[in-house]
């Protein structure tokens with residue numbers, strides 16, 4: 494196809510994705526489907542780096558796929574699949590690992606941070622080579638564009654370096670050098686309890702996170718107890734009123750309304766009004782979303798068939814790339 498290829502994935506490391514994943518990534522994936530030849534992957538091999546419980550991993554892989562579908566990832570237009578179903582990811586990762594310097598891999602800041610926290614004995618070699626597996630995910634599909642957040646930027650740089658290295662060692666058309674796909678439009682969502690930190694599954698307290706599969710009542714309560722400030726006026730001021738700005742960002746992203754228009758609605762009203770209305774907005778989004786997720790999970794055969802078909806289509810592309818690359822390596 495003539496459309497540029499795009500690849501993205503998330504790890505099945507929690508039972509539910511959160512609102513940051515939805516507004517920062519999934520809505521973007523859905524929007525890209527018309528103009529790009531997109532592959533959306535549940536990267537379960539990456540999740541192995543933290544040695545998850547096998548039954549939990551299997552369940553989370555399905556739930557993650559169901560949430561992609563519920564968000565609007567369309568298996569008719571995009572390829573939706575599970576990483577481990579396409580063995581070529583691990584094969585290409587080995588070839589790439591033999592082209593990556595030990596020092597080069599050791600400079601990855603995410604590895605340095607995580608291994609410093611867990612110590613050498615608590616750190617797997619898989620965590621060390623994780624960025625090489627990510628490079629394989631991308632290069633396997635001759636990907637042109639990768640939507641990446643800030644925290645994956647250095648890994649994409651490594652991927653680009655590896656692609657360029659393959660091309661200079663084995664011939665120009667060995668690998669496609671991918672670019673970062675920068676979107677201005679997506680929202681960055683912050684923690685409700687610490688609105689200077691991004692909403693993340695690794696947050697200190699669950700009260701700061703809106704999980705997509707949380708009961709709407711729990712979510713409403715968390716929004717009502719979101720940290721704000723003593724200024725008392727609804728304004729979009731990221732610096733001085735980060736909590737309120739975050740609530741406005743969520744409001745705007747879920748309703749499609751301008752932040753300015755929302756601010757105008759709350760002129761002279763307290764934060765309580767904003768929070769009550771936002772809780773309603775979020776609940777109105779979550780209820781049908783959760784029904785769709787439940788629908789996919791209650792028909793396991795259908796979900797399996799979707800993922801199997803996605804894996805078949807992904808594998809056909811992956812095999813062609815891997816045959817070309819292995820041949821260049823002398824295999």
Ligand code: ADP
Nearest residue numbers: 503513514517518642680681682691692693694
């Ligand atoms: P987490 O920080 O919860 O571990 P991931 O790093 O797995 O989330 O992110 C998966 C995807 O969701 C990435 O594309 C990332 O950029 C996006 N994302 C994660 N958290 C947020 C957030 N708070 N706001 C916007 N996008 C986010």
Ligand code: NA
Nearest residue numbers: 644693694695
């Ligand atoms: Na993360």
